[in-house]
Amino acid sequence: MATKASRQTAVEVDPEFACPVSPVVDIVFSRWTTPILWALHAYGRQRFVELERRIGRITPKVLTQRLRQLERDGLVVRTYYAEVPPRVEYEISELGRSLAPLFAHLAEWAADHLDRVEEAREAYDAADGPR
Numbered sequence: 001m002a003t004k005a006s007r008q009t010a011v012e013v014d015p016e017f018a019c020p021v022s023p024v025v026d027i028v029f030s031r032w033t034t035p036i037l038w039a040l041h042a043y044g045r046q047r048f049v050e051l052e053r054r055i056g057r058i059t060p061k062v063l064t065q066r067l068r069q070l071e072r073d074g075l076v077v078r079t080y081y082a083e084v085p086p087r088v089e090y091e092i093s094e095l096g097r098s099l100a101p102l103f104a105h106l107a108e109w110a111a112d113h114l115d116r117v118e119e120a121r122e123a124y125d126a127a128d129g130p131r
Helices: 003-014 022-028 033-043 049-054 060-072 099-127
Strands: 074-080 087-092
Touching: 003 033, 022 033, 033 049, 033 060, 033 087, 033 099, 049 060, 049 087, 060 074
Parallel strands: none
Antiparallel strands: 074 087
């Protein structure tokens, strides 16, 4: 049985400390971050337009914002070449590459379990959602 002191301590805990992976999830799994990092890891250094084509439906504005955030987080390196016309290339940093095992595990999990997730969704929807 929980004591009053332990209940009070549990209530006062910062959610970040309650789940230490929350900051990582916020950094790595925002809407467009994963496809950007995946493309840079899989295809190497790329110019903005190349990255935009590989990712597909992302808008230039959002791609610019995400690349800036990833650069700020240390996951992407931006290289500016003072040429005429100027050239900018993006590549995944060493820190970004360190996420490769995480992505590999997630890809394996997806291959093994996404069909079960789809089955669960279909069963849930067939039962008319929450009761």
